[in-house]
Amino acid sequence: MSTAMIKLIVSDLDETLLGADGSVSEENKLAIKKAREKGVKFVPNTGRGFASIQELLKVLDLYSEPDEYVISYNGGAIVENKNQKVLQTNGLSFEQASDIFNITKKFKDFDTHVYTLNDVFLYNPLSEDEAYLRTRGVNFKYLEADNLDEFKDTPIIKVITMNSDPVKQQEMAEAVLSGVYFDLNVTYS
Known part of the structure; x- marks a missing residue:
């Protein structure tokens, strides 16, 4: 013992x-x-x-x-x-976050979350994801632009994307990992 x-x-x-x-x-x-x-x-x-x-x-x-x-x-x-x-x-650079976002926004059956230190922004929101976030007490705003220019001087902590289909998740992971020039960890939740 x-x-x-x-x-x-x-x-x-x-x-x-x-x-x-x-x-x-x-x-x-x-x-x-x-x-x-x-x-x-x-x-x-x-x-x-x-x-x-x-x-x-x-x-x-x-x-x-x-x-x-x-x-x-x-x-x-x-x-x-x-x-x-x-x-x-431990955030992403503006360039890294933009690179990830520019890939994820091409997938119209996914939504993308952009996390700054104090806010969460949803791009292409899916109703099931909005409902989940609400049950977890997450206040979010909508990202109307199709770029992250408004965050150029704001630290971006993480970028995630959501779709509940595991096959589509794998397609997204492959697209992101093959489309960026920097080391990146992809996780599933």
Whole structure:
């Protein structure tokens, strides 16, 4: 038996800590509370922006707490909960984001999300995706332009695209990976 103490628990949110309805079970709330009482940090890790999980932080008693953190945007931002203080960002350059967007916008049966530090913009929105985002507390705006020029001076944290068909997802992944000049990780969620 190891005598090393656990100091940190990092958990994904959607379909991991959170149920299908977006709630945290009483059992998980209690386990997190007990771990925190023993000095263990609990850090939510999500693809969503940190602003969209503030209500969840209240449920977990982590809201606006100093020396408590959220990893958001799939690692694109690390934020201290107290005053939502951004400690680090790992975004895309404007050119990289534009290259990805210019490929994804050609697929009319996909929508594309452009994440800045504080906002999510939807291009070619699909109703099922809008409904999903609403159930997750994500506030979004519509991107009307067919380019990212309005973000030239705004850090872009990530660009994602959505279609629920796995075959089409693979086609998109191949198109993006073969169409960019830089190293890029493609993940599915």
